Amino acid sequence: MTRISLTVDGARVADDVEPRMLLVQYLRERLGKTGTVIGCDTSNCGACTVHLDGESVKSCNVLAVQADGCEVTTIEGLAQDGELHPVQEAFRECHGLQCGFCTPGMVMQSVALLKENPQPSEEEIRLGLEGNLCRCTGYHNIVRAVQHAAGVSTGSTSEEQEQGVTA
Amino acid sequence: MTAVQEPAAEREIGRERRRKEDQRLITGRTRWTDNLALPGMLHLAMVRSPFAHAKIVSIDTTEAKNATNVVDVVTGADLGEAQGACINAWAITEDQVTPPHLPMPVDRVAFAGEVVAVVVARSAAEARDAAELVDVEYDELPAALDLKHAATDEVLAHPDLGTNKSAFWKFDSAEAGTGGDVDAAIEKARTDGIVIEREYRQQRLIPAFMEPRSVVVDPTGEQITVWSATQVPHILRFAIAATTGVPESKIRVIAPDVGGGFGGKLQQTPEEMIAFAVARRLGRPVKFTETRSESLMTAHHGRDQWQKLTMSAEKDGTVTGLKVELLADLGAYVAIVGGGVPVLGAFMFNSIYKFPAYQFNCQTVLTNKTWTDAYRGAGRPEATFAIERLMDELAAELGEDPIEVRRRNWIDADEFPFTTVAGLEYDSGDYEKATQRAMEMLGYDELRAEQKRRRESGDRVQLGIGVSTFTEMCGLAPSRVLGQLNYGAGGWEHASVRMLATGKVEVVTGASAHGQGHETAFSQIVADRLGVPFEDVEVLHGDTQVAPKGLDTYGSRSLVVGGEALVKAVDKVIDKARPLAAHLLEASADDLEYAGGRFGVRGTDQGITIQELATAAFAAHSYPEDMEPSLDADATYDPVNFNYPHGTHLCAVEVDTETGQVSMRKYACCDDIGNIINPLIVAGQVHGGLVQGIAQALWEEAVYDDAGTLVSGSFTDYLLPTAADTISFDIDHTTSPSLTNTLGTKGVGEAGTIASTPAVVNAVVDAVRHLGIDDITMPCTPERVWRAIQGVAGGGATEGAAMPHFDSSTGMEGTVDRTTGGAQ
Numbered sequence: 001m002t003r004i005s006l007t008v009d010g011a012r013v014a015d016d017v018e019p020r021m022l023l024v025q026y027l028r029e030r031l032g033k034t035g036t037v038i039g040c041d042t043s044n045c046g047a048c049t050v051h052l053d054g055e056s057v058k059s060c061n062v063l064a065v066q067a068d069g070c071e072v073t074t075i076e077g078l079a080q081d082g083e084l085h086p087v088q089e090a091f092r093e094c095h096g097l098q099c100g101f102c103t104p105g106m107v108m109q110s111v112a113l114l115k116e117n118p119q120p121s122e123e124e125i126r127l128g129l130e131g132n133l134c135r136c137t138g139y140h141n142i143v144r145a146v147q148h149a150a151g152v153s154t155g156s157t158s159e160e161q162e163q164g165v166t167a
Numbered sequence: 168m169t170a171v172q173e174p175a176a177e178r179e180i181g182r183e184r185r186r187k188e189d190q191r192l193i194t195g196r197t198r199w200t201d202n203l204a205l206p207g208m209l210h211l212a213m214v215r216s217p218f219a220h221a222k223i224v225s226i227d228t229t230e231a232k233n234a235t236n237v238v239d240v241v242t243g244a245d246l247g248e249a250q251g252a253c254i255n256a257w258a259i260t261e262d263q264v265t266p267p268h269l270p271m272p273v274d275r276v277a278f279a280g281e282v283v284a285v286v287v288a289r290s291a292a293e294a295r296d297a298a299e300l301v302d303v304e305y306d307e308l309p310a311a312l313d314l315k316h317a318a319t320d321e322v323l324a325h326p327d328l329g330t331n332k333s334a335f336w337k338f339d340s341a342e343a344g345t346g347g348d349v350d351a352a353i354e355k356a357r358t359d360g361i362v363i364e365r366e367y368r369q370q371r372l373i374p375a376f377m378e379p380r381s382v383v384v385d386p387t388g389e390q391i392t393v394w395s396a397t398q399v400p401h402i403l404r405f406a407i408a409a410t411t412g413v414p415e416s417k418i419r420v421i422a423p424d425v426g427g428g429f430g431g432k433l434q435q436t437p438e439e440m441i442a443f444a445v446a447r448r449l450g451r452p453v454k455f456t457e458t459r460s461e462s463l464m465t466a467h468h469g470r471d472q473w474q475k476l477t478m479s480a481e482k483d484g485t486v487t488g489l490k491v492e493l494l495a496d497l498g499a500y501v502a503i504v505g506g507g508v509p510v511l512g513a514f515m516f517n518s519i520y521k522f523p524a525y526q527f528n529c530q531t532v533l534t535n536k537t538w539t540d541a542y543r544g545a546g547r548p549e550a551t552f553a554i555e556r557l558m559d560e561l562a563a564e565l566g567e568d569p570i571e572v573r574r575r576n577w578i579d580a581d582e583f584p585f586t587t588v589a590g591l592e593y594d595s596g597d598y599e600k601a602t603q604r605a606m607e608m609l610g611y612d613e614l615r616a617e618q619k620r621r622r623e624s625g626d627r628v629q630l631g632i633g634v635s636t637f638t639e640m641c642g643l644a645p646s647r648v649l650g651q652l653n654y655g656a657g658g659w660e661h662a663s664v665r666m667l668a669t670g671k672v673e674v675v676t677g678a679s680a681h682g683q684g685h686e687t688a689f690s691q692i693v694a695d696r697l698g699v700p701f702e703d704v705e706v707l708h709g710d711t712q713v714a715p716k717g718l719d720t721y722g723s724r725s726l727v728v729g730g731e732a733l734v735k736a737v738d739k740v741i742d743k744a745r746p747l748a749a750h751l752l753e754a755s756a757d758d759l760e761y762a763g764g765r766f767g768v769r770g771t772d773q774g775i776t777i778q779e780l781a782t783a784a785f786a787a788h789s790y791p792e793d794m795e796p797s798l799d800a801d802a803t804y805d806p807v808n809f810n811y812p813h814g815t816h817l818c819a820v821e822v823d824t825e826t827g828q829v830s831m832r833k834y835a836c837c838d839d840i841g842n843i844i845n846p847l848i849v850a851g852q853v854h855g856g857l858v859q860g861i862a863q864a865l866w867e868e869a870v871y872d873d874a875g876t877l878v879s880g881s882f883t884d885y886l887l888p889t890a891a892d893t894i895s896f897d898i899d900h901t902t903s904p905s906l907t908n909t910l911g912t913k914g915v916g917e918a919g920t921i922a923s924t925p926a927v928v929n930a931v932v933d934a935v936r937h938l939g940i941d942d943i944t945m946p947c948t949p950e951r952v953w954r955a956i957q958g959v960a961g962g963g964a965t966e967g968a969a970m971p972h973f974d975s976s977t978g979m980e981g982t983v984d985r986t987t988g989g990a991q
């Protein structure tokens with residue numbers, strides 16, 4: 001067992017974990033952060049995507065011990081003070097989800113994508129989401145949602161950058 | 168009682184309501200089965216056969232049982248009859264050969280991935296570790312793998328049965344009295360007409376829902392509770408009760424949030440049965456969640472048919488007959504719908520056309536591969552593919568535009584209702600209108616002109632335009648029809664409406680959503696019909712204790728059958744409320760008008776709302792003597808007919824003739840699905856359906872190696888399309904309201920998948936037809952397209968994909984879960 005301490009969705013946590021425990025297992029089984037899900041075991045589907053120190057990672061591809069001392073944001077920590085993140089709001093507005101299983105990863109990846117490239121073209125959005133699989137939507141409305149979020153307002157983009165600084 | 172009338176609210180039906188269910192899904196407040204944790208819950212890991220067909224000689228569980236935190240290791244022999252059985256609900260013929268299907272077989276495995284033992288441990292990781300310690304000795308048997316070869320009975324999938332042929336199902340229009348003699352039509356055409364003969368392959372597909380299957384069973388308490396990632400909680404409860412002897416009333420099945428199904432979760436699975444048996448045996452809650460590899464390898468697959476087709480036509484392109492001969496691969500067992508899947512396509516090969524003679528023959532065959540069952544469209548995509556490919560071939564033979572040939576043969580708008588050669592009565596439609604609109608959206612004429620230019624200039628990149636005009640039967644199903652087809656259950660749906668004391672409305676439906684948006688769409692229907700705010704309606708489903716009656720969600724039935732049950736229940740509530748309203752308003756019931764959720768006394772401003780009446784019924788301080796103090800009502804609706812959405816799908820692709828690469832340039836479709844409840848949800852269903860159908864045409868295929876191991880057993884190998892592989896779609900609708908239900912709706916869940924596959928393949932073939940190509944086998948990979956251009960018929964088989972992943976010299980076998988570190 002190895003002792004790790006980290007910040008998850010703004011809360012300080014510490015645990016003894018097996019070295020082989022994956023970050024996604026730690027989030028789900030030890031912290032009860034079941035909003036983040038496991039879809040494939042082979043890092044193809046991206047359903048488990050979270051932010052690790054502000055970068056999007058597939059949490060099935062990161063060991064819990066690698067997150068020691070880091071800041072993790074999951075889908076459950078994205079909304080601030082009861083206000084949905086603009087990307088969450090855009091997924092609802094544009095019907096960018098059906099069964100919702102890929103949605104946590106898709107939203108987290110979209111947030112990271114827009115942080116890197118606030119005004120992406122459709123092509124850039126499609127390439128940026130290539131590592132996240134969805135079986136319901138055919139991606140059409142997911143692309144619309146990211147475009148919608150990109151066009152919401154510059155205010156949300158600067159807020160996003162501020163959050164990045166504090167992280 | 169209020170004398171003030173609220174301004175009439177906007178009609179809910181037809182509104183682009185944002186979904187109610189999204190708030191929790193976008194914030195991670197979800198309840199997937201795998202999220203559940205109960206006190207003392209144990210975890211299961213399955214030990215699975217690496218062989219496609221083998222005798223189980225012995226199973227040594229000693230070492231696994233001694234592992235730390237392992238509670239038990241259980242085999243099929245240990246469970247005996249307590250494990251129940253997996254049922255086939257639809258013997259398509261009286262003499263169907265159906266192998267017995269134990270969840271955990273005792274003496275012989277019939278496909279790679281079948282469960283032979285289950286390890287129970289305190290954690291999932293420890294269970295998986297110990298599963299590697301179970302020592303199973305197998306005596307390998309020859310396996311029936313190739314579908315056509317299996318049909319010869321040379322190698323038997325189940326030696327005891329003496330044959331692989333499960334059932335032969337036939338429909339003949341001359342025998343049924345719905346049309347002429349197809350053989351005579353073909354013979355005539357051979358002398359003075361056109362005969363098109365083709366054989367098409369429907370490759371094996373995997374539904375690949377995003378949420379892996381998961382089941383939790385809690386045997387504590389008076390009822391045994393089963394949470395499962397299933398489309399069919401009611402059917403599952405019935406099947407468990409029927410095969411284990413546990414009374415149905417002692418079983419509660421809950422389908423919590425379910426992450427997609429597409430038919431793939433329309434099953435009673437061995438894993439559910441094993442979890443149920445182990446929980447009962449140990450008296451402790453247990454959980455099993457599959458890995459993705461287990462899901463791809465053992466959750467049922469779809470399609471897998473050979474289609475032999477003969478079409479006859481007059482010299483002018485008027486079709487005179489169609490004969491269909493199918494071989495359908497059932498896999499190792501006859502699944503819950505099983506051979507019924509191709510039979511669902513039997514009535515659809517004639518599609519939107521006025522064929523005078525038709526014959527359908529289907530032989531279902533057992534093999535030593537994963538069992539097959541419903542996958543989005545179930546039978547109808549296969550039928551649509553066959554006929555739409557043939558119509559393009561006929562057009563090519565005639566040298567005519569493929570739309571012209573279809574137009575010559577399709578049912579005209581003024582000919583509805585139309586009884587087809589397969590004996591179905593189509594209620595409504597307008598194929599011309601939908602086609603015109605789709606052509607406009609695609610820019611059909613401009614693209615044809617461009618195609619001509621590119622052909623003439625010998626451009627390296629050629630343009631192809633694919634056409635698919637489709638219809639489908641959906642809204643499964645009139646119970647009497649199912650009875651005639653020997654299906655084991657009915658096709659009705661149930662709903663109830665509960666008027667709460669505070670005026671809120673609970674709607675209970677027997678349909679079980681897993682991403683479709685029932686909560687939103689059903690709220691819209693009830694809000695309009697009952698005249699209450701959309702926000703005041705709560706839709707409950709997916710728990711046999713909450714929704715005790717139902718037949719669940721599949722076959723594009725929820726809205727057209729379940730929605731209609733809802734309408735009937737709401738109407739009963741209004742009927743029950745009327746005497747109470749009259750009583751409280753001191754008026755005659757005959758003088759009351761119901762509108763906008765309020766009973767008003769005609770000619771006055773006096774009235775009372777349904778929500779006020781709910782409160783009054785709850786208090787029950789004053790009500791008429793001959794009524795019970797409740798407004799709640801139930802309804803069960805059995806559809807009188809299927810309904811028949813249709814549409815025209817057009818696809819333009821570019822094919823690089825040097826590399827075989829296919830790029831989708833544009834996709835436009837116009838679907839007629841009758842009246843639309845929520846356009847946003849409908850668009851989502853169409854988009855998602857399109858990509859699944861396009862994926863069959865271009866990317867997906869479940870591939871087995873010579874030993875019967877699935878080599879496309881991970882998302883690295885089974886090619887699910889990504890955002891980068893796909894394009895945005897142009898969709899629109901024409902509206903011919905259905906005449907078979909009061910809402911005028913038609914199913915939409917499967918339409919995109921049914922229509923798109925032939926549109927894409929027709930486009931690919933069209934791009935290279937001038938090079939002498941008239942077919943490319945699905946999926947139309949760059950390699951196949953390139954080979955076809957090089958002169959190999961159909962592009963050949965998938966060979967490279969069957970490369971073994973695990974080197975025999977290392978001792979690694981395909982069933983090892985690579986993510987947990989393998990069997991080091």
